Amino acid sequence: MRIIRLIFIAVGLVLVWQTIVLLTHVPPYILPGPLNVAKAALTHAGPLFDHAMTTLFEIIAGLLIGTLLGTLSALSMIASFSLKRWLLPVLVISQAIPVFALAPLLVLWFGYGMSSKIAMAVLIIFFPVTAAFYDGLRSTEPEWLELAQVMNAKPLSVIRHIRIPSALPAFASGLRVATAVAPIGAVVGEWVGSSKGLGFYMLHANARMQIDTMFAALVVLGVLALAIYFSVDRIMIKIVYWQKEETE
Amino acid sequence: MNNSTKTVAGQGKRSSAPSVILENVSFSYPGEQIFRDLNFTVKCGQWTCLIGPSGCGKSTLLRLISGTLRENFSGKIHFSDGNSQNGRTAWMAQKDLLLPWLSVLDNVCLGSRLRGEMSHEKRQKAISLLEDAGLGEYGDSLPSELSGGMRQRVALLRTLMEERPVILMDEPFSALDALTRLKLQDLSASLVEGATVLMVTHDPLEALRLGHRIYVMTHRPATLSKVLIPPGSPPREPGDPAIVSLQARLLHRLVGGGNP
Numbered sequence: 001m002r003i004i005r006l007i008f009i010a011v012g013l014v015l016v017w018q019t020i021v022l023l024t025h026v027p028p029y030i031l032p033g034p035l036n037v038a039k040a041a042l043t044h045a046g047p048l049f050d051h052a053m054t055t056l057f058e059i060i061a062g063l064l065i066g067t068l069l070g071t072l073s074a075l076s077m078i079a080s081f082s083l084k085r086w087l088l089p090v091l092v093i094s095q096a097i098p099v100f101a102l103a104p105l106l107v108l109w110f111g112y113g114m115s116s117k118i119a120m121a122v123l124i125i126f127f128p129v130t131a132a133f134y135d136g137l138r139s140t141e142p143e144w145l146e147l148a149q150v151m152n153a154k155p156l157s158v159i160r161h162i163r164i165p166s167a168l169p170a171f172a173s174g175l176r177v178a179t180a181v182a183p184i185g186a187v188v189g190e191w192v193g194s195s196k197g198l199g200f201y202m203l204h205a206n207a208r209m210q211i212d213t214m215f216a217a218l219v220v221l222g223v224l225a226l227a228i229y230f231s232v233d234r235i236m237i238k239i240v241y242w243q244k245e246e247t248e
Numbered sequence: 249m250n251n252s253t254k255t256v257a258g259q260g261k262r263s264s265a266p267s268v269i270l271e272n273v274s275f276s277y278p279g280e281q282i283f284r285d286l287n288f289t290v291k292c293g294q295w296t297c298l299i300g301p302s303g304c305g306k307s308t309l310l311r312l313i314s315g316t317l318r319e320n321f322s323g324k325i326h327f328s329d330g331n332s333q334n335g336r337t338a339w340m341a342q343k344d345l346l347l348p349w350l351s352v353l354d355n356v357c358l359g360s361r362l363r364g365e366m367s368h369e370k371r372q373k374a375i376s377l378l379e380d381a382g383l384g385e386y387g388d389s390l391p392s393e394l395s396g397g398m399r400q401r402v403a404l405l406r407t408l409m410e411e412r413p414v415i416l417m418d419e420p421f422s423a424l425d426a427l428t429r430l431k432l433q434d435l436s437a438s439l440v441e442g443a444t445v446l447m448v449t450h451d452p453l454e455a456l457r458l459g460h461r462i463y464v465m466t467h468r469p470a471t472l473s474k475v476l477i478p479p480g481s482p483p484r485e486p487g488d489p490a491i492v493s494l495q496a497r498l499l500h501r502l503v504g505g506g507n508p
Contacts, residue, residue: 141345143341143343143345144345144347146311146316147339147341147345149315149316150314150315150316150338150339151338151339151358151359151362151363152334152362152363153362154363154364157362157363157364161347161361162362165347165349166349168349241349242348242349242390242392244392
């Protein structure tokens with residue numbers, strides 16, 4: 001059912017797109033129709049695929065590193081109260097600076113290659129993961145903790161067997177948000193300075209007035225982002241196995 | 249319950265279950281004194297019930313004994329055998345507090361797991377406890393697959409797994425429907441035999457079914473009534489005329505707060 005609905009939505013959006021193009025007679029160098037874009041995608045399938053792989057790698061690497069760092073910082077804040085008092089304000093201040101404004105700096109520091117884009121994605125992913133996981137870790141059911149206390153539980157066991165599992169649902173929703181915004185980080189990084197990736201390819205096509213190719217890159221990016229999102233979603237459902245999967 | 253249950257659960261350790269002695273216990277929450285110089289003994293190896301209106305401090309008393317509440321507290325709580333209370337109480341609450349990500353079996357073994365003492369023997373013991381309680385086939389299930397009564401049965405087994413001489417119960421059956429409650433009361437009475445039990449409840453009938461000794465707690469700072477010792481040994485039949493008439497008296501005490 002879910003797949004069929006997705007197909008319907010996709011087809012519907014393409015139809016709306018085509019209708020707008022037909023009704024407004026907008027020139028193809030402003031808004032090409034879906035057919036033109038499909039043609040361009042086929043013509044440039046090779047480079048599109050290559051650039052998509054670069055962007056995909058950047059997003060996945062950013063997700064992995066950002067999630068790892070976010071998880072570690074949330075855990076260390078819950079493990080040490082004094083660390084939390086120092087780290088939390090730093091985190092909040094860091095979010096006051098728009099990450100996009102840092103993009104040129106990151107390119108300067110990490111170069112034109114993938115690392116600056118991965119760094120960008122990491123910066124974007126890090127905060128939602130940290131915030132959600134930390135929130136989950138500290139809102140453990142107090143009665144569970146009390147029970148553990150009566151049982152003379154070791155503090156580390158409490159974190160491992162009670163706090164972490166009970167924070168996983170919150171962690172999962174933080175990671176979903178992070179996954180949804182991760183592609184932005186990679187693409188903005190590519191815009192600022194790169195020689196590879198879908199963001200670079202879009203700028204490249206734009207400069208040459210190949211608007212249909214630019215749209216093709218955009219569609220590929222969208223499909224990529226959706227694929228990553230749904231994969232992460234599936235994994236999270238597996239990890240938080242005790243929560244009833246929402247019946248579609 | 250059959251005899252095998254008793255041999256599994258009511259182990260030798262219980263034969264020496266101590267009394268819990270509270271001397272001049274005072275405790276206050278900010279702006280409110282809950283106990284002032286309270287003296288009270290929970291008799292060894294017996295089931296003591298404490299009934300009283302909500303918010304009179306019953307649960308607070310349990311927390312003081314379990315040691316989870318230590319601040320703003322003065323007086324002395326000790327066990328009659330002279331050993332410390334630390335690590336010698338088990339806790340059963342109104343909510344089953346089962347961890348939803350652990351299987352039923354792992355929930356029963358939770359204490360051992362949290363203390364890092366998990367062993368094959370512990371596992372086997374938990375399995376036989378589950379079998380005796382009629383939950384043998386649910387060991388691998390998640391708590392969400394169980395009914396409320398079954399979940400609370402698992403919570404009871406988790407409490408027994410602790411093998412603690414003193415068991416503190418905070419309205420453990422109050423969220424269950426009447427029939428399930430009766431059954432679980434019977435099961436509990438047989439399984440915890442020999443332990444020193446202090447159960448808080450607001451249900452006079454429950455207290456009369458299970459308690460060797462019953463106290464009514466009222467007023468603030470809290471005061472305890474004279475002890476009531478119902479005839480016969482628990483679990484008593486709910487239809488017993490003596491129990492029915494005692495129930496009326498207890499209700500009267502609860503409402504009026506006096507000693508009839």
